[in-house]
Amino acid sequence: MPKFQKHIFICCNQRPATDPRGCCDPSGKGDLQRVFKVKLAQRGIKGTVRANKAGCLDQCVHGPNVVVYPDAVWYGGVTADDVDEIIQSHIIGNQPVTRLIIPDSCLNAEQCPHKTKKIE
């Protein structure tokens, strides 16, 4: 088999509950990554698409964060309820889920509307 058609990195970084940046994996057990993994397996595409645990993706205030490569599509605020849509629309259908995308203007930005709101 060749390279993964899609490689999904799910942030499993933990921060204290009091951290104003939030925490992508509150349980510390990679729950969101596991949901992706199970649902990919159910669709029979586990071999060509990988749901990968990742350390901090450095977009903390937008989390829980997920980035899909090689597309370089960034999602923020992802919950288990969003996984079916991401897989069906983006991973299988190549149509990213617009409502969850972190805008380019917010990626790696020192300030953005979300950052200001959450940290202050």
Place this chain on the structure above:
Amino acid sequence: MPKFQKHIFICCNQRPATDPRGCCDPSGKGDLQRVFKVKLAQRGIKGTVRANKAGCLDQCVHGPNVVVYPDAVWYGGVTADDVDEIIQSHIIGNQPVTRLIIPDSCLNAEQCPHKTKKIE
């Protein structure tokens, strides 16, 4: 700032020393990821290139494994001594380091020359 120009995922997965698949992060401290991180910072490109911890990248027998996106270039057997060359040649110069690349025929393969050799 926009998306990362290069996003480097370094496997920090641990397996027991007796596991025939080997272990990408024997110390369990993400040593290789830290070397990437420090050397990117030294070159002043920490903001546009990220050295990210990753869970198992599923190419265990080729490890320590590193994958660079959005290029989808896979490296195997990476050591701290290789980091300068990867950064200089590939990350900055866009010329992947051929000698470290995991061949496409080995990626996600049930059998490959390396797998047979190491597991038997």
